[in-house]
Amino acid sequence: MKACVNHPDKEAFSICHNCGKDYCELCLDKGIEFYYCKNRECRAQLKKELLRSGLPENVKCPNCQTELELLEDERISGKVHCPVCEAFIDFKMSPPKVINSDNYVELLSSFNAGDIGLIKSILEDANIDYYVFGEQFLNIYPAIQPARFYINENQLAETKTLLKDFELRIWGASTNQLEKK
């Protein structure tokens, strides 16, 4: 068997499309077509692949018609926050879904991909209406910009109760935010 270059005891799952080395599943991130390893240059190629299939650099806000310059994360995730009308727009839906941000409150943020996955599953299990921004960004530039969770204000109290047990596990920054609101 071919072994992962990082884990000699693990069978290689695929090669990195950029450097061509063999890696196990843990050591790879999936682009649209190809897998990439976590080396800096290879991550940069992953980002390029994701950007190619994402949104253009500029889009019009479907809510207020302002021309918006998108962040890379917004282009990749298709989820955009319009700073002019404060709407959340999900361009992955067709037509793009516009959500009035007045009804949503930023509750917490996290740099930890594992925590983000857990928070999402807790919210989804409880049928909480939420929005998460910056999730994709984290795969490409870890620890530069956190993923931010916005919760429907009608479910804010419920969500806080749900996440109480979770508080200990998330970073100081996120815990502070939980207490502030």
Ligand SMILES: [Zn+2]
């Ligand atoms: Zn690579």
Ligand SMILES: [Zn+2]
């Ligand atoms: Zn590996």
Ligand SMILES: [Zn+2]
């Ligand atoms: Zn707008």
